[in-house]
Amino acid sequence: PELADILVTKTIFVHWDMVCVLNRFAERLSSAEAAFGVKPWRRQYNGTRFVQLTRLTDRSWTNWGRHKAAVFLPYDPQQMVFYELYSMGMPLLVPDAQLLPLFIRLGYTNLRDFDYKRPGWSPPEDELAYAWTEDAELWELRWWSSLTDFSRSPHLLRWGSVPELLEKLLHSDLRAVASRMRRETEVRLLAAADFWRGAFARALLPPTPAEAEH
Numbered sequence: 001p002e003l004a005d006i007l008v009t010k011t012i013f014v015h016w017d018m019v020c021v022l023n024r025f026a027e028r029l030s031s032a033e034a035a036f037g038v039k040p041w042r043r044q045y046n047g048t049r050f051v052q053l054t055r056l057t058d059r060s061w062t063n064w065g066r067h068k069a070a071v072f073l074p075y076d077p078q079q080m081v082f083y084e085l086y087s088m089g090m091p092l093l094v095p096d097a098q099l100l101p102l103f104i105r106l107g108y109t110n111l112r113d114f115d116y117k118r119p120g121w122s123p124p125e126d127e128l129a130y131a132w133t134e135d136a137e138l139w140e141l142r143w144w145s146s147l148t149d150f151s152r153s154p155h156l157l158r159w160g161s162v163p164e165l166l167e168k169l170l171h172s173d174l175r176a177v178a179s180r181m182r183r184e185t186e187v188r189l190l191a192a193a194d195f196w197r198g199a200f201a202r203a204l205l206p207p208t209p210a211e212a213e214h
Contacts, residue, residue, distance in 0.1 A: 094159075
């Protein structure tokens with residue numbers, strides 16, 4: 001990365017600004033280092049700055065890739081950003097299993113206003129036994145969040161508090177994390193290509209006599 005700045009993806013908080021919160025914590029760490037007499041060239045925290053991804057003047061993928069890491073906050077309209085950043089090998093700091101349900105609860109897809117079912121259809125209770133709405137119980141949301149790629153993808157830096165986020169950011173080998181993420185992306189790409197090659201090959205086969213009868 002060319003920049004020490006850390007991206008923060010968009011989400012909606014009514015009562016606070018996540019970028020502001022993170023920057024204030026980083027400033028306090030920098031001040032603490034100075035107060036303890038750490039020489040400027042040995043300080044770890046005075047170059048840490050968080051920036052809102054949606055407020056960048058240059059929003060190109062090239063510019064995203066110049067940043068050190070990204071704090072990914074799950075939010076429905078920004079979901080594809082997760083895959084874009086992951087495939088770039090951008091170290092991602094994501095909420096852990098305890099916090100993740102609270103973030104996915106803020107999405108559009110589980111608002112009561114969008115809780116529509118086609119007339120004559122009801123979900124299979126044995127497969128969808130837990131509620132997926134804004135007023136669902138926490139344990140139900142925790143079950144749903146455990147199925148997301150935010151929970152299941154490897155090599156993510158998971159945090160349950162701002163201090164833990166900063167600890168993971170500042171004391172992890174981000175180059176090694178990025179390398180493992182790029183390797184995972186290559187494996188997934190090969191698996192996807194193999195699947196679709198087989199799918200198209202089967203689709204182009206002539207129908208069997210039994211299929212032709214139907």
